[in-house]
Amino acid sequence: MLQAFSSFLGSTGIAALINSISETISSGGNILEVIGTPLMIVIACVLLYLAIVKKFEPLLLLPIAFGVLLTNMPMFQNSGAILMHNEFFTDPAYLIDGHLDIQRIFAEGGLLDLLYLGVKLGIYPPLIFLGIGIMTDFGPLIANPKSILLGAAAQFGVFITFLGALALGAAIPAIGFGVEQAASIGIIGGADGPTAIYVTKTLAPELLPAIAIAAYSYMALIPVIQPPIMKGLTTKKERSIVMEQLRPVSKRERILFPIIVTIVVALIVPDAVALVGMLMLGNLIKESGVADRLAKTAQNGLMNVITIFLGLTVGATAKAETFLTPATLGIVALGLIAFCFSTAGGLLLGKLMCKLTHGKVNPLIGSAGVSAVPMAARVSQVVGQEENPSNFLLMHAMGPNVAGVIGSAVAAGVFLAMFAH
Template sequence: MEAITNFLNSTGFAKLGENPLQLVMLAVSCVLLYLAIVKKFEPLLLLPIAFGMLLTNLPGAGIYHAELFEGGHVHWEMFAEGVKLANGSTEAAGLLDVLYLGVKLGVYPCLIFIGVGCMTDFGPLIANPKSLLLGAAAQLGIFVTYVGAVLLGFTPAQAGSIGIIGGADGPTAIFVTSKLAPELLGPIAVAAYSYMALVPVIQPPIMKALTTKKERMIQMKQLRQVTKTEKILFPIVVTIFVSLMLPSAASLVGCLMLGNLLRESGVTERLNKTAQNELMNIVTIFLGTSVGATATAANFLNPQTLKILVLGVVAFGLGTAGGVLLAKLMNVFLKDKINPLIGSAGVSAVPMAARVSQVVGQKENPRNFLLMHAMGPNVAGVIGSAVAAGVFLALFGV
């Protein structure tokens, strides 16, 4: 009977009452799973994030231990000696503790950027360099939200991590947050990928409010053909320039451009396909599950999470507005007018934001084909968000 009693007391069912907030987190994870599976909100990452959240909040599972990463540092000695529990016993590091090292050390986001680079065509940006300005303007949301977060009581490092949500680039948000504010990784990752999924909902009202019907009907000239030499030189030149200007952004930008060079060189087709498929898929599973594991009840269920969700949508909205407004300003000086709708694509979110520009523009003018024009600021936004990440990492000495 004693053995049976000990067994029953060791089950998760017996421990459910110890921390009722874990039940709330299990419910939250199920809601996110519903959004990923039924509503298809960024399912490739939201589903593993939600399942990681489910695993980490199962009582007694011991899959993730926040103590191993307390204070923003990896406590390697605890991986060898075990984690001390409240009852005085020790417990070995769990599966997600090991997988989380890839997030904490900045490995997974960089590997994903290699895959993103392989799937990205920088031709529209090279053909129309002015679109780089639109991508830069769309980072307005990042820095304005940073100021707002500081005013709301977040530390500068936390505020920088929250502001990056405005770049609509999930791997970059995770990379910055894992370095500057790991305690906020769960809510920031959920906010970043949720808002990325809501691009078609959030952006159109802002785009229409800031433009006139006449502006939305502007037809743009077809882009020039970009040579193979230009496409090969572009990732090399960008890597050198950005890394010399902002060394802290070298890992993200370098991996993005490495992937693009694998695509454009024409001599590494096997590596290109591997990075786009096998590597990208494996890392996505590890990244999402381990990031979700950080969303414990203590880290997620607090007033800060609500503030992060609000600031995230503000950052996203301001980024959209920044790109549109700069396009309108540029039209004052340009002979060949830019359709301001393409400025909204500068928030990154490749290629969804560019498609939104196309859809909104074609509703106003069926002969309007903005997709390739919008891809210029769209891919510029990927570079811009990585540079913004480097700025925050440099500012806070990481």
């Protein structure tokens, strides 16, 4: 009986933590290795606080944070309680000719290893886009096609940050930012979490937790980040401009739009079809009006299940040894730069449109070109009404906003076409 009790005590997480710390100290490890696991647990709790109390993107930040908590629980490596083995996905010793050893993952993997296959194989992000397509109204974009230019301009931050990450990697070689890592970091500027995950899982999987957490955290902070930039780059007169009401969009136009966009994107950027195609399929299901059951399933049950799986498994990749690095700090800083430049890019093109149309375009709608739907459009509405209470920019801003969803997916396709091997 005493031996059984002693065996139980030796199998606990407390024993595993003490054992890990003593081994690290005896082998001459640094202080970060000693406190890494407790620190990651604290970080997980902070993220849970932001998701639950501050409501920062709770639908994804909450499962991400809990994934971080689960994967950093102290356990012995030979314990069946290990839920996630990052080495199965990133360590060359566990790969077969550079590819996943699926048989080993099924035989030895934990629960989160199995669920993470949906991320690694590129299944979850396109399914998220399917649900987004059903919930998206492309009417404002169809009514004002010029909006797509604002969505494109708001990808400015993606490419500026890509160059910035390359420069940082060249200046500090130890940080390890090559072209693949720079492309993954740059896509944060698109303000689209699933797209950032889709690119990163292919180009730089070791950076996935940091990029995912940065992307969703900054998306939640759009109401804080954007207004100072919007007010700094526009005048009071420009912010007060009242735009004309958008024309009605016919059902035929709404049905033809997703079909035409899919064909055009497939011909120009085939690597973006997985995301854009599923986005347009979802929208076509909605606009056709002939598959209500599919629409309800995709935007509710399926979307919710995939969101849980995606967030939980992405968070589970954030182990102390891979997350607590200088690279993570660089990603956090560059992610903020990406959002700022994307907002500025849309605003500056909005100002140009304002001048070319002799004051018919309120440049504030340009800031909505980032693909955080509909949050960015709401920020344009709020800032516009602060200057002119009779100003209603929401529907005008939705045009660039949904264009930004397409733009970020196309930018992702460009990076994948250029750098995926």
